Amino acid sequence: MKLIIDCLGGDNSPEAQVEGAILAIRKRADLNIILVGDEKAIRAILDKHKVGADSRVEIVHAPGVITGNDKPIDAIRLKKDSSMVKSISMLREDESIDGMVSCGATGALIAAATLRIPRIEGVRRPALCPILPSMTGGIVGICDCGANVDSSPEMLQQNAIMASRYLESAYRVRKPRVALLNVGVEDEKGDDLRKDAFKLLKKTEGITFVGNMEARDALNGDYDLIVSDGFSGNVLCKSIEGTAMELMKKIKKDIYSKTKYKMGALLMKKMFQEEKEFMNYQNYGGSVLLGSEKVVVKGHGSAERVAVRACIDQAYRMVRNNMNKKIGASIAACLPEEEK
Amino acid sequence: MKLIIDCLGGDNSPEAQVEGAILAIRKRADLNIILVGDEKAIRAILDKHKVGADSRVEIVHAPGVITGNDKPIDAIRLKKDSSMVKSISMLREDESIDGMVSCGATGALIAAATLRIPRIEGVRRPALCPILPSMTGGIVGICDCGANVDSSPEMLQQNAIMASRYLESAYRVRKPRVALLNVGVEDEKGDDLRKDAFKLLKKTEGITFVGNMEARDALNGDYDLIVSDGFSGNVLCKSIEGTAMELMKKIKKDIYSKTKYKMGALLMKKMFQEEKEFMNYQNYGGSVLLGSEKVVVKGHGSAERVAVRACIDQAYRMVRNNMNKKIGASIAACLPEEEK
Numbered sequence: 247m248k249l250i251i252d253c254l255g256g257d258n259s260p261e262a263q264v265e266g267a268i269l270a271i272r273k274r275a276d277l278n279i280i281l282v283g284d285e286k287a288i289r290a291i292l293d294k295h296k297v298g299a300d301s302r303v304e305i306v307h308a309p310g311v312i313t314g315n316d317k318p319i320d321a322i323r324l325k326k327d328s329s330m331v332k333s334i335s336m337l338r339e340d341e342s343i344d345g346m347v348s349c350g351a352t353g354a355l356i357a358a359a360t361l362r363i364p365r366i367e368g369v370r371r372p373a374l375c376p377i378l379p380s381m382t383g384g385i386v387g388i389c390d391c392g393a394n395v396d397s398s399p400e401m402l403q404q405n406a407i408m409a410s411r412y413l414e415s416a417y418r419v420r421k422p423r424v425a426l427l428n429v430g431v432e433d434e435k436g437d438d439l440r441k442d443a444f445k446l447l448k449k450t451e452g453i454t455f456v457g458n459m460e461a462r463d464a465l466n467g468d469y470d471l472i473v474s475d476g477f478s479g480n481v482l483c484k485s486i487e488g489t490a491m492e493l494m495k496k497i498k499k500d501i502y503s504k505t506k507y508k509m510g511a512l513l514m515k516k517m518f519q520e521e522k523e524f525m526n527y528q529n530y531g532g533s534v535l536l537g538s539e540k541v542v543v544k545g546h547g548s549a550e551r552v553a554v555r556a557c558i559d560q561a562y563r564m565v566r567n568n569m570n571k572k573i574g575a576s577i578a579a580c581l582p583e584e585e586k
Numbered sequence: 587m588k589l590i591i592d593c594l595g596g597d598n599s600p601e602a603q604v605e606g607a608i609l610a611i612r613k614r615a616d617l618n619i620i621l622v623g624d625e626k627a628i629r630a631i632l633d634k635h636k637v638g639a640d641s642r643v644e645i646v647h648a649p650g651v652i653t654g655n656d657k658p659i660d661a662i663r664l665k666k667d668s669s670m671v672k673s674i675s676m677l678r679e680d681e682s683i684d685g686m687v688s689c690g691a692t693g694a695l696i697a698a699a700t701l702r703i704p705r706i707e708g709v710r711r712p713a714l715c716p717i718l719p720s721m722t723g724g725i726v727g728i729c730d731c732g733a734n735v736d737s738s739p740e741m742l743q744q745n746a747i748m749a750s751r752y753l754e755s756a757y758r759v760r761k762p763r764v765a766l767l768n769v770g771v772e773d774e775k776g777d778d779l780r781k782d783a784f785k786l787l788k789k790t791e792g793i794t795f796v797g798n799m800e801a802r803d804a805l806n807g808d809y810d811l812i813v814s815d816g817f818s819g820n821v822l823c824k825s826i827e828g829t830a831m832e833l834m835k836k837i838k839k840d841i842y843s844k845t846k847y848k849m850g851a852l853l854m855k856k857m858f859q860e861e862k863e864f865m866n867y868q869n870y871g872g873s874v875l876l877g878s879e880k881v882v883v884k885g886h887g888s889a890e891r892v893a894v895r896a897c898i899d900q901a902y903r904m905v906r907n908n909m910n911k912k913i914g915a916s917i918a919a920c921l922p923e924e925e926k
Contacts, residue, residue: 353770381832392769395777429732429820430693437735437817461821462828477777478818480769481801482825488802489829492721496864500857507857513850517840524836 247276248343249541249561250336253283254311254329255350257548260284263349264291266554271302273555274562278302280336280343283329284309308332311350314547318353322361334358337540344565345541347532347557349549355542356393356535363538366570368577368585370398372537373405373476374544375412376483377530382467385530387413387422390476391483393535397475399442400582402426403450406473407576408536410453413470415569416531416560422470425459427478433457439475447473452576461485490525528553531560536573541565587616588683589881589901590676593623594651594669595690597888600624603689604631606894611642613895614902618642620676620683623669624649648672651690654887658693662701674698677880684905685881687872687897689889695882696733696875703878706910708917708925710738712877713745713816714884715752716823717870722807725870727753727762730816731823733875737815739782740922742766743790746813747916748876750793753810755909756871756900762810765799767818772798779815787813792916801825830865868893871900876913881905 251267253260260283267279281288285307297303310328312321322331330350337346348355360372373390380386389409394401406424413419426444428436433444435458447455459469461482474482501511511518523529532545532553541564545557564570591607593600600623607619621628625647637643650668652661662671670690677686688695700712713730720726729749734741746764753759766784768776773784775798787795799809801822814822841851851858863869872885872893881904885897904910 381836395769395780427821429735429817440735460828461824462831464825464828465832466828477769478821481767481818481821484801485804485822485825486829488800488804488806489826490833491802492805493830493833493865496721497857497861500861501854504857507854510850510853510857513853514841514847517837517844517847517850521837521840525833 247562247565248278248280249558250280250282250333250343250346251554251558252329252333252346252348252350253281253288255313255348256545258550259349260287261291262549262551262554264288265295265551266558267303268295268297269551269555270558270562273559277562278304280304280306282306282308282333282336306332306336312354314351316351316354318351318357321351321354322358330354330358334362338362343540345543345561347543347545347554347561349545349547349554352544355544359535359538359542360393363540363542365537366539366574366577368574368581369408369537370401370404372535373401373408374533375409375536376527376533378465378483378486378527379524379530380467381465384467384470385417386464386469387471388479388483389471389473389536390479391533392476392480394476397439399439399446402439402443402473402475403446403580404537404577406447406450406453406455406471407580408573409471409473411569411572411576412534412536412564415567415572416563419470421454423468424453424455424471424473425457425469427461427472427474427482428458429460431458431460450580452579487527494522494525529556532557534560534564539570541570587902587905588618588620589898590620590622590673590683590686591894591898592669592673592686592688592690593621593628595653595688596885598890599689600627601631602889602891602894604628605635605891606898607643608635608637609891609895610898610902613899617902618644620644620646622646622648622673622676646672646676652694654691654693656691656694658691658697661691661694662698670694670698674702678702683880685883685901687883687885687894687901689885689887689894692884695884699875699878699882700733703880703882705877706879706914706917708914708921709748709877710741710744712875713741713748714873715749715876716867716873717757718805718823718826718867719864719870720807721805724807724810725757726804726809727811728819728823729811729813729876730819731873732816732820734816737779739779739786742779742783742813742815743786743920744877744917746787746790746793746795746811747920748913749811749813751909751912751916752874752876752904755907755912756874756903759810761794763796763808764793764811764813765796765809767801767812767814767822768798769800770798771800790920792919827867834862834865869896872897874900874904879910881910
């Protein structure tokens with residue numbers, strides 16, 4: 247198996263990317279890695295860890311960086327020497343490469359992958375699926391989380407299909423329980439998009455649709471997958487992330503306000519560290535762009551090497567378990583009669 | 587001033603409603619209250635607190651209850667003896683009544699108020715605006731939070747205008763900083779609804795529009811008002827509520843897992859109580875249905891008497907400060923030329 251690691255664009259790049267790749271190849275004997283970025287910098291990190299040229303690691307020089315300040319479409323058109331554009335081009339052109347991991351700008355990565363990598367046959371639009379921890383110790387996927395700001399009922403149906411195959415392939419979730427993000431749990435809730443999607447999901451084969459759900463129950467462990475349009479899925483993800491972060495920040499600040507609290511917190515230090523780790527979504531892998539013919543994983547901008555390794559491992563499992571083939575078969579089975 | 591309190595429908599009704607009303611009239615000498623619900627039950631609570639018939643409290647008998655299980659439209663058509671329908675009818679017909687507070691079923695209340703109470707002139711659709719605590723000690727309003735599942739750019743503009751007047755009238759927020767809920771902060775982000783609303787908001791007089799915002803920054807204190815369509819506003823509110831609740835539940839559970847943690851938590855007991863109070867949105871008042879000619883406040887279903895009193899006080903301030911007149915003037919100033 248061969249995977250590309252885009253080594254530029256993240257807050258800790260290229261160290262985190264290169265070191266994450268080293269961790270990954272040590273774990274998986276059949277994994278080959280292509281590191282794309284500034285060759286000198288990458289070489290220095292490999293040397294430091296005594297990873298030689300005869301190993302399963304290859305370097306491709308592409309020193310340009312696309313940042314969050316670049317306009318996605320302009321950036322992928324103009325920054326041809328960037329590690330991201332180079333990675334995407336290689337992924338498209340080289341049949342021996344199975345997937346890529348990037349911690350670079352999300353908008354540019356989605357645009358580049360959507361425009362340059364062919365879609366799985368029958369897929370209307372690729373969708374982004376991040377993974378969050380549920381409060382019962384499991385995980386929950388949210389799809390779509392922002393790849394498409396406009397969605398049709400058929401796209402929501404395809405999000406459910408693609409992300410079900412993803413949870414099975416990458417996380418061994420059996421029969422993922424799929425719910426539709428809505429303003430209430432009753433069957434007839436929501437706008438036309440939700441009403442039509444509900445009817446479609448109910449008759450979709452190959453998924454376990456359990457009905458509508460409300461945002462307040464996203465983390466309670468009742469659902470493995472939340473299906474939504476890209477706009478409200480983005481709102482859901484970011485508000486969970488923001489609320490957890492702001493709340494822990496407030497608790498930390500309040501602890502420092504009194505000596506008594508500081509003493510108490512000292513006794514609970516390990517617990518607070520565990521809470522922090524629990525909520526650190528980097529531990530759960532990156533967001534996957536589902537529906538593209540090659541596996542594309544978007545790691546968090548602030549990913550450290552362990553998080554990068556998790557993303558690589560995620561990509562490995564998807565490729566190893568033939569996820570995209572399974573997505574293709576499921577999508578084909580659910581296409582409207584006239585498109586079959 | 588005269589306000590109606592719908593005494594049925596909440597988890598703690600009618601005690602919380604009647605006792606909340608008693609607290610409110612003790613604070614406001616010019617406030618008269620009409621308690622609508624089961625007369626005997628209300629009378630018993632008043633007697634217990636020695637509130638006599640010569641006081642500023644009146645009782646209207648309406649023993650029926652609308653619950654969350656009733657279909658809103660059917661309920662308000664068929665349950666004519668319910669406290670909610672009776673309250674809305676009196677509010678519509680009696681000019682001397684200025685507003686109402688209900689902790690009953692949200693869907694039915696919105697439907698009843700929207701269908702039966704005239705709108706302020708020029709208002710397209712009433713919108714629901716709850717108040718959440720910001721992490722810097724202030725508050726933040728979210729409008730619309732679910733009164734309308736479909737929204738137009740003009741409705742988002744009106745949400746910004748109505749809720750700005752609301753924050754000024756009920757919370758003395760000066761020049762509320764208004765942001766548009768979007769998938770990114772850049773000006774051109776989002777779907778057509780967001781792009782068109784952005785342009786409208788930018789040229790709207792009488793509001794302080796600061797641009798697009800992301801859900802993760804909802805509580806960080808940078809914004810006084812978040813403007814959104816009812817669907818994604820609902821997702822935002824409920825995910826903030828759910829994440830905070832689930833997280834505190836998890837911390838509580840983890841504390842009980844080790845003696846050391848329990849000892850630490852004992853030292854921090856007061857702090858944890860304060861965090862809980864801080865996040866208890868009941869302390870910040872109810873959600874207001876903006877745009878209806880009379881003031882309508884939706885208290886939380888689980889509201890206790892202090893929360894009910896906060897809702898009544900909120901209604902009092904809106905009426906006292908002529909909020910609806912100000913909303914009418916602002917809306918008129920921003921109507922398209924052909925509607926003026």
